[in-house]
Amino acid sequence: MSATKERRPAVDGWFTAADGTARLLGTRCTSCGTPYFPRNELACRNPRCAGPKDGSELAEYAFSPRGRVWSYADARYKPPPPYVSPDPFVPYTVAAVELDEERLVVLGQVVPGVGVADLEVGMAVELTEGVLYADDEAEYTVWMWRPVG
């Protein structure tokens, strides 16, 4: 069963759960301090940043895993591909979360079993890793939000 399946990230380099704590991975400007998710490797996008803006100013950065719910919604109907949906479709919940430290709002699915009735704007949540979809070979994982505590 699924326990024997390999787990693979559904996307490379966007998050890690390696040390037991899930974190979003991005980049941060070493000149002005602006963090970016998804990762920005081209050039710092702060127009007033005095960095070289050739990408050399952007360093690997792991985001803080906590934030507050900015808003939330759910999907009651199967979305079109490239979403990989189980058959039959299973509704899912999405939250937009403002990270306490980096002050940006990041979207993510909410862990299965937590629905819109369980969420509130302003609620504290933390990042975790969850299974987005599976095939015969592997389970593919993505970052997800879950209520703290």
Added chain:
Amino acid sequence: MNRDIAVLGAGMHPWGKWGRNFVEYGLAAARAALADAGLSWPDVQYVAGADTIRNGYPGFIAGATFAQALGWSGARVSSSYAACASGAQAIGNARAQILAGLCDVALVVGADAAPKGFFKPVGGDRPDDPDWLRFRLLGATNPIYFALYARRRMAIHGATLDDFAAVKVKNARHGLANPNARYRKKVTAEDVAASAVVADPLRLLDICATSDGGAALVLSSVEFARAHGVADPVRISGLSTATPTFPKTVLDLPDFATDSAMTVPPPDLAFRPAIAAAAYEEAGIGPEDLSLAEVYDLSTALELDWYEDIGLCEEGGAEALLRSGATALGGRVPVNPSGGLASFGEAIPAQAIAQVCELTWQLRGRAEGRQVEGARAGIAVNQGLFGHGSAVVTVR
């Protein structure tokens, strides 16, 4: 320096789900606009097409596609894509040509044949494309984003499901008499409440459909209009397609995340208010001068956001404004007298042009069955993916 241009003609192909080629809709709209202007196609020196990305190569070069369909005439051409603001960008191109004195008469055309159901990314595996990835990694359809904004409004400003339903009921009533609207049917609050939840808190009747349709404008210099016998034309006096200012702290389609406000404070004006402010500034008028507004009601809840973004009320005041009746026909400043997207559904490249068609008819006093009494000034606004948006101010 006066930078007004004249709207000489407006024309549309009715919105619907006709199942025909988009060129046919654009052609019909162009012919209607030319007839309305009292001009013929060879009089047009510049044609600006608004592109559709879901109809193959002819859609990517819409200006030339329509020029060929009308019969090659040697007119100069442009084609633009700016998501939902494509039509406004085409109007902007034509305006620039006219104001630069490079042409007197321009034709702007946009048309679309839309797929059924959710908008989905264009085909193929594109793991570098955020529009592909948001579906793949999040299942973040357009209604999910609309629902996030709606829920946020409920939590922060006290909007209710009844308010959202009231927007739909109002716009459906406005659209009843509009011959170009796709849905011309009375909708009650009970109808909205009985429709299926698509993305909580939004129901099917809160979310705009995707439609086929076409819209066109004949634009000219004010001098040409006067020489052509139109002494007091409807004029476009402001048009903005402003991009956001860093850091953009409001989540937009198809973003995974906003910019960070950690190192640079957010701008005084958020993206949508900034789009409108730039057009007001060009036009030299403000929201207090408006007779009406056409706003992009992709969802019922978004219409409320727009009230604040275009300055009809303070932030947090939209629910009270709606409940007062001010934004219904007969009120102080009717919003979406055309029926809005609620009555039309979205035909992306045609929509911003259709909004200006409605402003034109309203300012001429010819919006039969939905006329805003004594209309003198109007604004049309929209927002699309990837930092696109537009505002067009028309006056008479």
